[in-house]
Amino acid sequence: MSAAWAGGTDAIIERMDKMTALFIEQTKNSIYTGESAEFCEECGEPIPESRRKVIACKYCLPCQSALEKK
Numbered sequence: 422m423s424a425a426w427a428g429g430t431d432a433i434i435e436r437m438d439k440m441t442a443l444f445i446e447q448t449k450n451s452i453y454t455g456e457s458a459e460f461c462e463e464c465g466e467p468i469p470e471s472r473r474k475v476i477a478c479k480y481c482l483p484c485q486s487a488l489e490k491k
């Protein structure tokens with residue numbers, strides 16, 4: 422039993438809530454939820470319609486991958 426879990430159930434739940442909130446924040450930053458752009462905002466290449474339909478995106482696949490690696 423780790424000392425980090427000391428403090429009872431309430432403390433654990435509070436910690437889980439913070440982790441969930443953090444996860445949601447990170448997801449918001451990596452997934453663009455607005456309208457899909459027709460052209461990549463990074464390199465100006467047209468974004469394939471198949472990609473735009475699956476996920477709202479502002480970048481083409483190579484640029485998105487590069488940004489997510491940062």
Ligand SMILES: [Zn+2]
Nearest residue numbers: 461464481484
């Ligand atoms: Zn691009």
